[in-house]
Amino acid sequence: MRKLREMLDKADINQFRFWTQIFFFALFIYGGWWALNWSERLPVFACAFVQDRCGSCYLLGLQHQMTAPVSRMFSLAGLGILTGFLTFLIWFVLLNKAWCGYACPLGTLQDWITKIRSGIGVRRSQYSETGFKRLKRIKYALLILLILIPLAIGNTIFGSGLSHEFEIPFCMICPGRTVLPIFNADFSQLMIDFSTSTKMILTALGMAVTGGFFVGAFVKKRFFCLFCPMSALQYLLSRLSVLRLVKDGGKCTRCNNCVQVCDVGIRQIAENMEKGDILQDDCMLCLKCVAACPENDCLQLKFLNIPVFRSTDTGFFCRMEKKERGI
Amino acid sequence: MASEEQSRMAQSIRMHLAMETEDVLGRISMDEAPQAMGYFYRKLRQFFQQPEGLGHFDKPGIGTFCAQVPLELIEAAGARPVRLCMAAGIWDQAGGELLPAKSCSVVKAMAGMAASQLFFSGVCAVVAPTTCDGKKKCADLIETMGIAVHRLEMPPSKLSRAARNYWRESVETFMAQLQGWTKQKITRKSLHTAIHRRLMATEQFRRLCRLQTKGVLRAVDYFLVTQTGFFDDVEAWTLALSDLCAELEARVAEGRGIEKQNRPRMLLTGSPVLFPNIKVPLWIEQAGGPIVTDELCSATDMFHDAPAYDETCLHDMVSALCDRYLSPCVCACLSPNPDRIRKMISLCRQARVDGVVYQTFSGCLSYAMERNAVAKALADEKLPLLYIETDAGFEDQGQLSTRIDAFIESVQAKRRNF
Ligand code: SF4
Ligand code: SF4
Numbered sequence: 148m149r150k151l152r153e154m155l156d157k158a159d160i161n162q163f164r165f166w167t168q169i170f171f172f173a174l175f176i177y178g179g180w181w182a183l184n185w186s187e188r189l190p191v192f193a194c195a196f197v198q199d200r201c202g203s204c205y206l207l208g209l210q211h212q213m214t215a216p217v218s219r220m221f222s223l224a225g226l227g228i229l230t231g232f233l234t235f236l237i238w239f240v241l242l243n244k245a246w247c248g249y250a251c252p253l254g255t256l257q258d259w260i261t262k263i264r265s266g267i268g269v270r271r272s273q274y275s276e277t278g279f280k281r282l283k284r285i286k287y288a289l290l291i292l293l294i295l296i297p298l299a300i301g302n303t304i305f306g307s308g309l310s311h312e313f314e315i316p317f318c319m320i321c322p323g324r325t326v327l328p329i330f331n332a333d334f335s336q337l338m339i340d341f342s343t344s345t346k347m348i349l350t351a352l353g354m355a356v357t358g359g360f361f362v363g364a365f366v367k368k369r370f371f372c373l374f375c376p377m378s379a380l381q382y383l384l385s386r387l388s389v390l391r392l393v394k395d396g397g398k399c400t401r402c403n404n405c406v407q408v409c410d411v412g413i414r415q416i417a418e419n420m421e422k423g424d425i426l427q428d429d430c431m432l433c434l435k436c437v438a439a440c441p442e443n444d445c446l447q448l449k450f451l452n453i454p455v456f457r458s459t460d461t462g463f464f465c466r467m468e469k470k471e472r473g474i
Numbered sequence: 475m476a477s478e479e480q481s482r483m484a485q486s487i488r489m490h491l492a493m494e495t496e497d498v499l500g501r502i503s504m505d506e507a508p509q510a511m512g513y514f515y516r517k518l519r520q521f522f523q524q525p526e527g528l529g530h531f532d533k534p535g536i537g538t539f540c541a542q543v544p545l546e547l548i549e550a551a552g553a554r555p556v557r558l559c560m561a562a563g564i565w566d567q568a569g570g571e572l573l574p575a576k577s578c579s580v581v582k583a584m585a586g587m588a589a590s591q592l593f594f595s596g597v598c599a600v601v602a603p604t605t606c607d608g609k610k611k612c613a614d615l616i617e618t619m620g621i622a623v624h625r626l627e628m629p630p631s632k633l634s635r636a637a638r639n640y641w642r643e644s645v646e647t648f649m650a651q652l653q654g655w656t657k658q659k660i661t662r663k664s665l666h667t668a669i670h671r672r673l674m675a676t677e678q679f680r681r682l683c684r685l686q687t688k689g690v691l692r693a694v695d696y697f698l699v700t701q702t703g704f705f706d707d708v709e710a711w712t713l714a715l716s717d718l719c720a721e722l723e724a725r726v727a728e729g730r731g732i733e734k735q736n737r738p739r740m741l742l743t744g745s746p747v748l749f750p751n752i753k754v755p756l757w758i759e760q761a762g763g764p765i766v767t768d769e770l771c772s773a774t775d776m777f778h779d780a781p782a783y784d785e786t787c788l789h790d791m792v793s794a795l796c797d798r799y800l801s802p803c804v805c806a807c808l809s810p811n812p813d814r815i816r817k818m819i820s821l822c823r824q825a826r827v828d829g830v831v832y833q834t835f836s837g838c839l840s841y842a843m844e845r846n847a848v849a850k851a852l853a854d855e856k857l858p859l860l861y862i863e864t865d866a867g868f869e870d871q872g873q874l875s876t877r878i879d880a881f882i883e884s885v886q887a888k889r890r891n892f
Contacts, residue, residue, distance in 0.1 A: 265785045271790075400779065401802050402779050402780075402798065403798075404797070407781070407783050407784070407793065407794045408783065408784040417801070418633075435784065464676075464780075471673075
């Protein structure tokens with residue numbers, strides 16, 4: 148048991164994450180080859196437009212369900228919505244936001260782009276602290292819109308019902324739809340649909356977002372995640388999860404190492420000395436901060452209250468030495 | 475004529491300094507000393523008795539004040555940092571001619587050191603962070619003596635965004651100045667190496683601290699180790715440190731030296747312990763209270779922290795260094811300074827401390843002013859505190875050691891009653 152603890156303390160979390168991400172990427176993009184089908188309610192962008200996927204993103208189903216008239220939602224259809232949500236919740240509760248850091252194929256893709264960037268020696272750019280705070284709100288707006296717009300189809304919100312072309316508004320602009328099928332050699336989503344003007348606008352927007360996705364991910368780490376409505380939904384529910392990131396403020400020296408290594412630049416992790424549950428909006432539970440914290444047990448990842456990974460002095464130096472050898 | 479007088483003065487100060495060092499080192503009994511301590515005694519002797527030996531280091535020396543100068547940058551620029559905070563009584567006296575008598579011993583000693591031109595033979599420039607008023611004015615004074623001084627501008631607080639940006643810019647200016655001095659560029663590679671070296675040193679220092687909490691190393695020895703770290707080559711220091719740790723670990727394994735564990739365990743805080751002024755730790759230990767941990771800018775505050783970064787590019791490494799030297803800093807010159815008390819309490823809990831000794835140099839206002847807040851926080855933790863005001867030199871021995879004895883006795887009595 149002590150051996151295991153020691154091994155975990157010294158674990159190279161970045162490497163572990165790298166391989167886990169590859170595993171999930173393969174699963175979500177090629178899992179269909181092995182006739183795997185997990186669920187249609189996954190809390191990640193396992194995009195439904197990918198032919199050989201093994202599961203798909205909850206947001207697609209949610210948007211579909213929202214197109215029903217409100218009156219129907221309180222009948223049998225409501226049950227469908229509820230079970231859909233509960234399935235999603237069960238998946239989510241298991242891994243919390245680690246879905247973002249370890250499983251989401253779109254997130255993985257961004258991390259690979261980051262690897263290319265740092266590999267060729269281009270330095271990252273960062274948001275100013277105030278800019279960051281403002282941008283954070285966008286994803287909540289998107290979340291609300293992706294529920295409201297479909298609702299306007301089955302219900303008369305704007306006088307008459309909205310066209311069915313708005314059925315899955317978020318998917319139309321999501322880079323998951325355009326980019327991920329490429330890995331199945333399917334380029335069909337990479338185009339602008341001129342059949343109707345609505346479709347044209349939506350697909351054109353989708354293409355623009357896709358371009359922004361690549362450029363953004365090259366300049367900034369996890370650029371797209373800042374706008375991701377799935378991330379917003381997850382954060383709203385993160386309190387329910389059995390996987391928690393906890394901090395013991397009494398042990399923190401405010402060395403700021405955690406902020407330095409955080410891909411999304413979360414300051415609270417160092418600055419908040421009171422809060423035990425330190426998981427923040429935009430955090431993806433990548434655990435880099437835990438790995439970079441040199442104070443014993445200051446930061447911990449707990450599953451059902453059992454520490455799975457914790458910050459240690461020895462682990463910190465072990466990892467930093469490995470880094471030195473890496474250069 | 476003036477210069478002749480100056481050199482005569484320097485000569486006399488040097489003699490006194492050599493005597494003072496010998497006197498202090500002579501007070502340390504050698505019976506218990508680990509063999510590996512020999513390295514540190516030797517280095518200190520050499521440093522204080524043949525200071526021109528410094529000039530023999532092959533790299534230019536850059537003098538530093540305080541604990542906020544990013545030493546890695548100096549090393550990456552091909553120079554060698556020498557922290558000039560040292561508190562010899564003879565320098566204190568010499569500095570008294572130059573600064574008001576009420577200034578603190580450290581500041582006077584540093585002025586005196588500069589005036590006697592010791593150490594400056596090998597030091598081509600001085601970096602002074604704008605910490606307390608005394609240090610700032612001391613830097614001004616040193617500059618008038620014809621020594622190149624760079625002021626590393628420090629924000630008065632560390633918590634705000636403005637402070638962080640200010641500090642970052644200040645460190646970048648310092649980098650440019652450094653490269654100008656040494657004519658050597660700080661590269662990604664050189665900085666990475668420098669950081670790595672200091673990281674290894676930190677790792678060993680923490681190892682020593684863990685042993686320290688077991689009470690196996692005398693506090694005086696501990697402070698001689700940290701003092702040597704002020705000027706020694708970091709790799710040589712790390713090596714000597716690891717030898718020392720290995721020897722102490724072997725002692726622990728044999729069960730030697732740990733009997734002190736059950737004596738009243740002390741934490742020392744306040745104004746720094748600076749060689750040759752190691753009297754307070756000396757007396758505390760003589761009174762039978764091992765110092766198991768400390769919150770001093772000459773020891774843990776200087777050597778405990780280590781930077782981390784994700785990508786090894788120059789920009790991110792510099793950014794990590796900026797944070798390393800400002801964010802965990804608990805110097806009393808900061809306002810507000812909530813982390814100092816937090817840190818002290820955390821140390822007390824981790825090292826199971828029984829009592830705290832708070833020393834200030836007379837004239838060190840910032841530390842003296844924080845005393846009440848600290849005392850209150852410690853009282854909440856039910857920890858007794860002894861407050862001592864002192865200066866360089868051994869004149870107050872009688873009075874101080876009596877108070878220390880009584881304090882440790884009372885802590886011991888309290889322990890027994892539990
Ligand atoms: S806060 Fe920690 S776990 Fe969350 S994204 Fe930042 S580094 Fe990763
Ligand atoms: S790395 Fe750990 S000790 Fe440092 S600021 Fe973050 S939580 Fe605190």
